[in-house]
Amino acid sequence: MSVFDGLVGQEMAAHELQVAVTDAQLVLGGQAGPAMTHAWLFVGPPGSGRSLAARAFAQALQCKEGGCGQCKDCLDVANRTHPDVVMTEPVGVHYGVEDVRELVAQASGSPIRGRWRVFILEDADRLESQQMDWKPANVLLKAIEEPAPHTVWILCAPSLQDVIATIKSRCRVVSLRTPSxxxxxxxxxxxxxxxxxxxxxxxxxxxxxxxxxxxxxxDEDTRNRHSDVMNLPASLTTLDACIEAAAQFVEAADERMKDSVKGRDTQEREDVRQVYGVGARGIEARGVAKALNDLEKTQKRRAKRARSDAVDLALLDLLSFYRDVLMVQWGADVSLINEEFVTQLHAAAAGASPEITMRRIEEVLRTRATLSGNAAPRLVLEALFATLRDPAVAH
Ligand SMILES: [Zn+2]
CATH class of the missing domain: 1.10.8 (Helicase, Ruva Protein; domain 3)
Structure with a gap:
């Protein structure tokens, strides 16, 4: 068994990474290993398995067997407890300069237990922001230009266009595709x-x-949430129903957000207590309080992002519904994404013209854009659902 077996439909990328792992062994032994390098950029659409691939690569680099998936190193990387593998993501919309500085400082050290210090940065497309003068990307760039020995950076992003050129040019690119x-x-x-x-x-x-x-x-809850979205368009019969639907939509996103952050939040609080020792007093106790306070702020920002991600995913489900409706209206010979809901799809198709379905699709897309800019979801969704109910009143 190999950690690369879990990468679905990524034979090319898996092969490339396995060759790099073999060469990494040579580098550790003081020889040349051209297939290994210290900065990588994994690109692929959401869900293609960028994070999985980055994690498998980190496992294979730490593992004496090249990624057996069974040993302590492999398991610790999988459980996010390996001291030499740091996996990070922006807590808010963008990476903070301070966060990146801290990573770079950590990267200057030697491996603690493993063979390499590995830093995985999710969403590397969020390393720069127009508002910032001193961009997090610049901080990272220095570290990548002058790498500490045995440090490996793995950046993950949706596409090459999303990453700034200076960083891109210093990384070896691994492309992942959407599996069929x-x-x-x-x-x-x-x-x-x-x-x-x-x-x-x-x-x-x-x-x-x-x-x-x-x-x-x-997860049955996930299936139920999807089914709720499929039944939503038909439920938008009155304005009151639209308001009610918006409330439920936000509530479902909240539930989903809680599912996604729950375990990790608890674990992090537990870790802080472990670090300071249980029942610490005096200066130590103040340290715990401050650390917990900082952690709470981080977790709040993360929850906010997880919630807007959850709203966005539900909107994508809604888009797939109207896409299917359009396919039915056009009589297109393609398979429906939501085949199980063919009754709802046909009812919606019969109740509107393709032009109206297109309008509805545009409105959902517009709403996604609006919500990506910090607007209050509930009001925006109320407006969306009112428009979906009767596209004639749209702008
Ligand atoms: Zn292993």
Whole structure:
């Protein structure tokens, strides 16, 4: 077994990384290993498995067997407890300069237990922001230009265009592709033991997003939330119903957000207490209070982002609904994403013209853009649903 086996539909990338791991061994032994380098950029659409690939690479670099998936090093990386593998993501919309400085400071040290110091940066497209003079990307750039020995940076981003040129040019690029529905179905059945029918539905609905497909198969709440979105358009009969639907939409996003941050928040609080020792007094106790306070702020920012991500995912589900409606209206010979909801799709198709469906799609897209800029979701969604109910009143 190899940690690279879990990368669905990424044979090319997996091969490239395995060759790099072999060369990394040579580098550790003081020889040349041209396939290994200290800065990597993993690009692929959301759900293609960028984070999984980065994690597998980190495991393989630390593991004496090149990524067996079973040893302490492999397991610690998987559980985010390996002292030499740091996985990070922006807490808010962008990375903060201070956060990146801290990473760079950590990167100057030697490996503690492992063979390499590995830093995985999710969402490397959020390293720069127009408002900042001193951009986090510049801080990182210095570290990548003059790397400490045995330090490896792995940056993950949706596409090459999203990463600034100066960083991009110093990284070796690994491209990941969106796995096909049949590849996702297969892995859900063989690896996660899903029933074939459910696996096929999950693969279609998640549109190649492995993590979401897995959640759909395993978690009934996720399936119920999707089904609620499919039933939403037909429920928008009156303005009161639109207001009610917006409230429920936000509530569902809250639940989803809580699911996604719960375990990690508790673990982090526990870690702080462990570091300071349980029942600390005096100066120590003040240290605990401050650390917990800082942690709480970080967790609040993260929860906010997780919540807006959850709203966005539900809006993407809604988009897939109207996309299917349009396909039905056009009589297009393509498979429907939400085949299980064919009754709702046909009802919606019969109740509107393709032009109106297009208007609705535009409105959902517009709402996604509005919400990405910090607007209060509930009001924006009320407006959206009122417009979906009757597109004639739109702008
Ligand atoms: Zn291992």
């Amino acid at each position: 529905a049949s590849e996702v179905t297969e892995v859900l059945i063989t690896k996660y033991g899903a029933e074939p029918e459910l696996a096929a539905a999950a693969a279609r609905i998640s549109q190649g997003h492995i993590g979401q497909a897995r959640r759909y198969v395993r």
